[in-house]
Amino acid sequence: EAGVAQSPRYKIIEKRQSVAFWCNPISGHATLYWYQQILGQGPKLLIQFQNNGVVDDSQLPKDRFSAERLKGVDSTLKIQPAKLEDSAVYLCASSLVRVYEQYFGPGTRLTVT
Amino acid sequence: AQSVTQPDIHITVSEGASLELRCNYSYGATPYLFWYVQSPGQGLQLLLKYFSGDTLVQGIKGFEAEFKRSQSSFNLRKPSVHWSDAAEYFCAARSSGGSYIPTFGRGTSLIVHP
Numbered sequence: 442e443a444g445v446a447q448s449p450r451y452k453i454i455e456k457r458q459s460v461a462f463w464c465n466p467i468s469g470h471a472t473l474y475w476y477q478q479i480l481g482q483g484p485k486l487l488i489q490f491q492n493n494g495v496v497d498d499s500q501l502p503k504d505r506f507s508a509e510r511l512k513g514v515d516s517t518l519k520i521q522p523a524k525l526e527d528s529a530v531y532l533c534a535s536s537l538v539r540v541y542e543q544y545f546g547p548g549t550r551l552t553v554t
Numbered sequence: 555a556q557s558v559t560q561p562d563i564h565i566t567v568s569e570g571a572s573l574e575l576r577c578n579y580s581y582g583a584t585p586y587l588f589w590y591v592q593s594p595g596q597g598l599q600l601l602l603k604y605f606s607g608d609t610l611v612q613g614i615k616g617f618e619a620e621f622k623r624s625q626s627s628f629n630l631r632k633p634s635v636h637w638s639d640a641a642e643y644f645c646a647a648r649s650s651g652g653s654y655i656p657t658f659g660r661g662t663s664l665i666v667h668p
Binding site for chain 1: 558560588590595596597598599600603644646655656657658659660661
């Protein structure tokens, strides 16, 4: 069974530029999560989708971050414009349903200079 | 507010020694509890989980965890550590009802000496 796929693995941008990350969850998993993991900290949930609907986005900085999950499968997370404090690893995870354990992708390491 | 606390930022053990990583949670009701491991440059891998029932949970790679309601704890243990266990360990919780929003601790970095 293929795991959660993410791309790119690494991205370096300048502040005020925009960037997008892509995630393909495990086949059949209804729930998809985006996390931000700042160096030395645990992952922080940004947004949670159930199929293609948003379950929770209370910690998503909506003035600059956006996410979508078209057709309830792949998802993209966008930052526009980026700030220095957005430097982090962005993790995507999926689960069969909300209550079950999550499976994580390898993450995208973003560096904003 | 719901929270997960891992009081130890770093733990150093010798190979072959036993290990215990601490995790405390603060939730209104007993949450679902998880331990994940993260190797450098990798995503998180689930070691074990507790939903209900037997308070001693067995996981992969020889790990186990014990849920103690009276102490609001879910500590991870391994009787004999291998050098390959060196990694970052995260305790996580999610409410057993409602929106199931997961919360992670800040992690404990395990260093294994030969």
